[in-house]
Amino acid sequence: MIFPDQAVRIVIATKPVDFRKGHDGLAAMAHAELGFAPKAGAMVVFRSKRGDRLSFHIPTA
Template structure:
């Protein structure tokens, strides 16, 4: 179970990543592409070319953790940027992992629903 603190920095590596990469290959990407220390406690997210597989790399203080999720239907919403990385909040990461478009979440107005 992933349980990073609310202050954990979350980075998405934009574009497609070779999903054959494991701990070491993704840690190198965090260093060379995202310019971040993979042992910093930040969480790094990578998406495959087809868009249905995501891998999360996270150092929890004791060791490196690698989590993956494959969507049965649909694709993970992933940005395209010039910088090659995007910073997310933990709420946005939760939406992303559920297949929700985290870039444009819509809030409902409770007063309209009560009517």
């Protein structure tokens, strides 16, 4: 379980992504396509193309 220290905005990306991109690729996608700047204080939830997995990413750098 993830328990943030403060109030965190959670954004769910509706477009499925390829998890082979890794954490750096997902961070770049959060920045480029969703417009989240580093240290934005939001958690982004991605889903796999098959729809059977989720990945949580907090853009930090």
